Amino acid sequence: MTMTVNYTLLSARTTFANARFVIFTVALPLVMFLLFSSLYGDQGSEGGISVTAYLMVSMACYGGIGAAINSGARVAVERQTGWNRQLRLTALSPTSYLVAKAAVSMLVALPAIILVFLAGAITRGVELPATTWLLTGLAVWLGLIPFAVLGLVIGSLGTVDAVQPITMLVFIGMSILGGLWFPVSQFSPFLHGVAKVLPSYWIGEVGREVLAGSGVPPAAVAVLLAWTIGLGVVGAATYRRSGARR
Amino acid sequence: MNNSDIAPAVRLSGLDKSFGAVHAVRGVDLTVRPGEVVAFLGHNGAGKSTTIDMLLGLTTPDRGTVHLFGTDARAAVVGGRVGAMLQSGALLPDVTVRQLLTTFAALHRSPLSVGETLERAGITDIAATKTTALSGGQAQRVRFALALVPDPDLLVLDEPTVAMDVEIRRAFWASMREYSAAGRTVLFATHYLEEADDFADRVVVLAEGRVVADGTGASIKALVGHRTVTVTLDPRDTDGLDSLPGVTAVDRRGDTYLLRCTDSDLTIRALLAARADAREISITSANLEDAFLALTDPHRADAPTSPQTSRTDTPKNGALR
Known part of the structure; x- marks a missing residue:
């Protein structure tokens, strides 16, 4: 247990040593939040909360999703370099490896959420009770679990060259179709339907509802849980074959 | 006396492995006593790496069994009795050598300290270097350091001197001799008869997935040094x-x-x-x-x-x- 925790912390540090990772998962959502909120922040409310708060939740989700997926996809790097073969010569079990990797993804997603929230509070005057800040952050963070698993699945699938564009495509695609860049109220009925089955839509819903004080919608829990379980099954199967030489 | 104290360091029985149509390993039997230094000699495709992968539990044999110190490979690895230097890659990007060793050591139950590992592998001078900035020979020495982390009783090295220049190669074998002098078991794969003969007590020749000769370096040299009239x-x-x-x-x-x-x-x-x-x-x-x-x-x-x-x-x- 101590071993898995140590490994998680050290891996998280390693992940943050990668500049590309930090830019995409922390800097970009922060800049986008500041930009969008200065452009549209005065446009009243959207879905029961102020547009600024809406944008803040969306960009926190966007950054968190990027961090969770990209972190998991780094498994491809470890596979390609043979590092995971080396890891199999340690006391860390394959299950602990996956648990640790998922934990790393969750851990490295925290800065995006915290920094976007701080930017909202400090530079854009978003005012919320302390418990609401905490609960909203926690809800968004827990909503990232299926994305952490999704990253691991992508990372277990192919080579680094194949995984990088897939990661970006899934990350950006999920973010747009889930209404994190533009509200789904502006979507066509078809795209609206698409959004409703995506975890990226429901993580936004969770954040917005908790921020508005209405609690976590059961539908969100159901969809996020279904994605987590489905991806978990796929992930276990792909990981099992990833240790062999050929 | 504990059973594992008297058990052979390595016991491979009837190991067999195919990858699709390629019959890589064909019935390998091998017993290595604790303290022996054994070379696996053979050219590419002889089955050295596949045999080593099965020995370490990285690949499951189609048939046959692996016992290390009387237990299965996984138990020996978890117990920190086995350290291995794998053939390629195996270095994480974006970290320094020290960070890499720290992370790796965190995954062992009673590892050597990072300082001690650096010293034994002779790489204290490159501890702050990023893994991506290492030369081929330096990277090999870092892989050797990874193998030393568990302070193992059995050290397995898959072609350790590939990419090393003459000087680094000499330094490498010097640190290996120091290591094996303490009575620990070493098994290494190599292409080079000279290297096998210089360093190993015993040379096991693999060809086309079989053990074709097993003896001292001198006996193998005599065997292959022959001319035919x-x-x-x-x-x-x-x-x-x-x-x-x-x-x-x-x-x-x-x-x-x-x-x-x-x-x-x-x-x-x-x-x-x-x-x-x-x-x-x-x-x-x-x-x-x-x-x-x-x-x-x-x-x-x-x-x-x-x-x-x-x-x-x-x-x-x-x-x-």
């Missing part, structure tokens, strides 16, 4: 060919005789003196690869003898086990 003679009178000086074995193909020699000059002088009818004489020396291939197939034209017969006809100091 081919001569055509009247087949009615061939007695005494095998007692010519330097001849270790005689094989016949019709009128043509193949004399396997330890000293072909001596043999030829004696042959010409003894046999006026000797004609069409040629001398061939097998290189290492030819010798290995010959050993795998006793019926091949250039095959001197089968490994079984070699047991009896090699010189005493090179007797095969």
Whole structure:
């Protein structure tokens, strides 16, 4: 247990040593939040909360999703370099490896959420009770679990060259179709339907509802849980074959 | 006494592995006693790496069993009794050598300290270097350091000196000698007979997935250092060919005789003196690869003898086990 925790912390540090990772998962959502909120922040409310708060939740989700997926996809790097073969010569079990990797993804997603929230509070005057800040952050963070698993699945699938564009495509695609860049109220009925089955839509819903004080919608829990379980099954199967030489 | 104290460091029984149509390992049996330094000698595709992967539990054999210190490979790895230097890659990007070793050590139950590992591997000077900035030889030494992290009883090295220049190679073997002098077991794979002979107590030759010879470096050298004198003679009178000086074995193909020699000059002088009818004489020396291939197939034209017969006809100091 101590071993898995140590490994998680050290891996998280390693992940943050990668500049590309930090830019995409922390800097970009922060800049986008500041930009969008200065452009549209005065446009009243959207879905029961102020547009600024809406944008803040969306960009926190966007950054968190990027961090969770990209972190998991780094498994491809470890596979390609043979590092995971080396890891199999340690006391860390394959299950602990996956648990640790998922934990790393969750851990490295925290800065995006915290920094976007701080930017909202400090530079854009978003005012919320302390418990609401905490609960909203926690809800968004827990909503990232299926994305952490999704990253691991992508990372277990192919080579680094194949995984990088897939990661970006899934990350950006999920973010747009889930209404994190533009509200789904502006979507066509078809795209609206698409959004409703995506975890990226429901993580936004969770954040917005908790921020508005209405609690976590059961539908969100159901969809996020279904994605987590489905991806978990796929992930276990792909990981099992990833240790062999050929 | 604990069972694992008396058990062999390595016991492979009937290991067999295919990858699709490629039959990589064909029934390998091997026992290594604690404290032995064993070289796996063979060319690419001989089955060295696959055998090592199965030994370490990285690949599951199709048939056969692996026991390390009397337990299965995974238990020995978890117990920190096995350290391995894998053939390629195996270094995480974006970290320094020290961070890499720290992360790796965190995954062992009772690892060496990072400082100690750096020192033993002789890489204290590159501790702050990023893994991506290492030269090939330096990266190999970092891989060696990873193998030392568990402070293992058995060290397994898959072609450790690839990409090392002469100087680094020498330093590497010096730190290895220091390590094995403490009575620990070492098993390493190599292409080079010289390296195997210089460093190992025992050389196991693999070819086409089989163990084709197993003995001291000297005995393997004697085996592959042979020349073959081919001569055509009247087949009615061939007695005494095998007692010519330097001849270790005689094989016949019709009128043509193949004399396997330890000293072909001596043999030829004696042959010409003894046999006026000797004609069409040629001398061939097998290189290492030819010798290995010959050993795998006793019926091949250039095959001197089968490994079984070699047991009896090699010189005493090179007797095969």
